[in-house]
Amino acid sequence: MKKIILLFFALTTCFGIHAQEKSMSLTLEEAIKFALENSYNTKVARNDIKSANEKVWETTAIGLPQINGKVDYQQYLKLPITLLDFDGDGVNEEFVFVQKQSINASVTVSQLLFDGSYLVGLQASKTFLKISKQAEEKTELLTREAVINAYGNVLITESSISILESNIKILQKSYDDAKKIYENGFNEEEDVEQLEITLGNLKNQLSSVLRMKDIAYQMLNLSLGNPINTKLVLTDSLDSLVKSNIELSLIAEDFNVDTHIDYLISENDRETKRLMMKLEQSKALPSLNAFVNYGSQGFSDTFSFFNSNQQWFDSSLFGVSLNVPIFSSLSRKAKTAQAKIALENADLRLEETKQRLSLLAEKAKSEYQLSIENYTTAQKNVGLSERIENKQRIKFFEGISSSFDLLQAQNQLYTQQQNYIQSMLDVISKKAALENALNVPIK
Numbered sequence: 152m153k154k155i156i157l158l159f160f161a162l163t164t165c166f167g168i169h170a171q172e173k174s175m176s177l178t179l180e181e182a183i184k185f186a187l188e189n190s191y192n193t194k195v196a197r198n199d200i201k202s203a204n205e206k207v208w209e210t211t212a213i214g215l216p217q218i219n220g221k222v223d224y225q226q227y228l229k230l231p232i233t234l235l236d237f238d239g240d241g242v243n244e245e246f247v248f249v250q251k252q253s254i255n256a257s258v259t260v261s262q263l264l265f266d267g268s269y270l271v272g273l274q275a276s277k278t279f280l281k282i283s284k285q286a287e288e289k290t291e292l293l294t295r296e297a298v299i300n301a302y303g304n305v306l307i308t309e310s311s312i313s314i315l316e317s318n319i320k321i322l323q324k325s326y327d328d329a330k331k332i333y334e335n336g337f338n339e340e341e342d343v344e345q346l347e348i349t350l351g352n353l354k355n356q357l358s359s360v361l362r363m364k365d366i367a368y369q370m371l372n373l374s375l376g377n378p379i380n381t382k383l384v385l386t387d388s389l390d391s392l393v394k395s396n397i398e399l400s401l402i403a404e405d406f407n408v409d410t411h412i413d414y415l416i417s418e419n420d421r422e423t424k425r426l427m428m429k430l431e432q433s434k435a436l437p438s439l440n441a442f443v444n445y446g447s448q449g450f451s452d453t454f455s456f457f458n459s460n461q462q463w464f465d466s467s468l469f470g471v472s473l474n475v476p477i478f479s480s481l482s483r484k485a486k487t488a489q490a491k492i493a494l495e496n497a498d499l500r501l502e503e504t505k506q507r508l509s510l511l512a513e514k515a516k517s518e519y520q521l522s523i524e525n526y527t528t529a530q531k532n533v534g535l536s537e538r539i540e541n542k543q544r545i546k547f548f549e550g551i552s553s554s555f556d557l558l559q560a561q562n563q564l565y566t567q568q569q570n571y572i573q574s575m576l577d578v579i580s581k582k583a584a585l586e587n588a589l590n591v592p593i594k
Contacts, residue, residue: 174381174382174383174384175377175381175382175383175384176383176384176386177383177384177385177386178385178386178387179298179299179302179385179387179392182298182302182371182375182385183294183295183298183299183593185375185376186294186295186297186298186374186375186376187291187294187295187593189375189376189377190294190298190374190375190376191373191376192290192293192294193287193290193291193294193376194376195290196283196286196287196290196291197287199283199286199287200280200283200284200287202283203276203279203280203282203283203284204280206276206279206280207276207277207279207280209276210269210272210273210275210276211273211276213263213269213272214263214266214269214273216260216261216262217260217261217262218258218259218260219258219259219261220256220257220258220259221255221256221257221258221259222254222255222256222257223254223255223256224252224253224254225252225253225254225255226251226252227249227251227252230247230249230251231247231249232245232246232247233245233246233247233248234246249450250450250451250452251451251452251453252450252451252452252453252454252456253448253449253450253451254448254449254456255446255447255448256446256447256448257444257445257446257447258444258445258446259442259443259444260442260443260444261440261441261442261443262440262441262442263438263439263440264439264440264441264471265436265437265438265439266436266438266439267432267433267434267436267438268430268433268434268438270433271426271429271430271433272430274426274429275423275426275427275430278419278422278423278426279423281419282416282419282420282423285412285415285416285419286416288412289412289413289416291593292412292586292587292590292593293587294374295583295586295587295593296583296584296586296587297374298371298374298375299579299580299583300579300580300583301367301370301371301373301374302371302385302387303389303392303575303576303579303580304367304370304371304576305364305367305368305371305383305385306385306387306388306389306392307367307389307572307573307575307576308360308363308364308367309364309385309389310389310572310575311360311569311572312357312360312361312364314568314572315353315356315357315360316357318353318564318565318568319350319353319354319357322346322349322350322353322561323350325346325544325547325548326343326346326347326350328548329342329343329346329547329548330343332548338550339554341554342547342553342554345554345555345557345558346554346557349558349561349562353565368383371383389572389575390575392575392579393526393575393578393579396578396579396582397523397526397578398582399520399523401516401519401582401585401586401589401591402516402519402520404589406508406509406512406513406588406589407590408505408508408509410590411508411590412590413504413508413590414501414504414505414508417500417501417504418501420497420500420501421494421497421498421500421501423497424490424493424494424496424497425494425497427490427493427494428487428490428491428493428494430490431483431486431487431489431490432487434476434483434486435476435483436476437473437474437475437476438473438474439471439472439473439474440471440472440474441469441470441471441472442468442469442470442471442472443467443468443469444467444468444469444470445465445466445467445468446465446466446467447463447464447465447466448463448464448466449461449462449463449464450462508588511588512585512588512589514588515581515584515585515587515588515589516585516588518581518584518585519578519581519582519584519585521581522574522577522578522581522582523578525570525574525577526571526574526575526577526578528574529567529570529571529573529574530571530574532567532570532571533564533567533568533570533571535567536560536563536564536566536567536568537564539560539563539564540557540560540561540563540564542560543556543557543559543560543561544557544560
C-alpha cells in the first residue's frame, strides 16, 4: 500500500511538472523575444546561414590541394596469349607476358592554379552567405510583426468575449423584465420578441468568438514556435498595449532607403546578377591545373601481395594541364548577353524597390496616423453609444419609447463597441507595419 501511495505521488508530481512545462506567461516583449529564438521561420533562417557557410567552404576548397587515392586489383580469368615468330619461318609460338594477378595503388595530389570561374564562384558564395544573413534579419522583422498581430488578436478576442458577456447579461435582464411586463398586459408581444431576437444574435456571436479564441491562441503558439496546444497566459492588457503603441514620433521619423533590409536584399540580388555575367565572361579564359602522382605496382600468379617478399615497382608522375577555350560557336557570347540583360533588369528592379519602399513608408505613416485618430474617435463614440442605449432602455421601460428605438440604440452600441475594439487592434498592427516599413531595428 505504501508503495502504491508513493507511486501515486511520483506520477502526480511528474504530471504536474509536465503541465507546468506546457504553460507560459508572456508579455508582448517576452513573446517577441521568445519567437526570435524559437519560431519555425527563425530556425529555418539560421539553418540557411549554416548551409551558406558550408557552401562558402565547399567553393573555397575547390582551389585548395586535392588528394585522391586509388587502388586497382586485377585477376585474369584467362591469361592473354601473345604470338611471336622468333625463327622467321612463319610459325608463331605462344607466349604469356603477364601474371595472373596484379595490384596498382596510387596517390594523386592536384592543385588548381588558375580558373576564372573558380574566382567568380568564390565571390558568389560569399554573396550567397550575405543574402542568407539578410534573409534572417528580414525573417526576424516579419516574425516580430506576426507575433504582435497574433498577440493582439488574442487580446481582442478576450475583450470581445468580455463585452458580449456583459451585453448579454444586461439584455437578458431587459428581456426578463419586458416579458414580465407583457405577461401583466402593459406592453406588446412584439417588444418581447424583438429583445429575444437581439439576445439570440448576441449569444450566437459569443459562441462564435469563443471558438475563435482557441484558434487565436493556436495561431499565437504557431508564431512563437510552440506546439499549438501550449497553454498561454498573456500578462499585457489591450489598453496598456494601445497606450504604449501610440508613438507619434514615428510619423515624423525620416526614412533612409539605403539601410532598409529589402533594399539591401535587392542590392545583393543585383550583385548576384553581376557575378553571373562575370562568370560567363570568365569561361572564355584558360584554366591551368597541376598534379603529382605516385604509385606502386605488384604482380603475382597467386594472391601474395601481403607477403614480405612481394616485389613492388614504384612510379611517379608530374604534369600540368592547360585548357584553352577557342571556339564555342558563339554559345558563350549568347550566355554572356543573357547575363548582361539579367543585370540590366536587376538595376531596374533595384530602382523600383527604392521607389516602392519610399511609397510604402509614407503609406504606413498615413495608415498609422489614421488608426490613432480612429481609436480616439471610437473611444469617444462608444461612451456616447452607451449613454444613448441606457437612456433608450429607461424610456422603453417607462413606456415613452418603442422597441424599435431601443433596438436601434442597441445595434449602434454593439457596432461602436466592435469598432472600438478593432481600432485598438489597428493601432497595434499599424505600428508594427510602420516599424517594418521604416526598418526599425528589433530592440
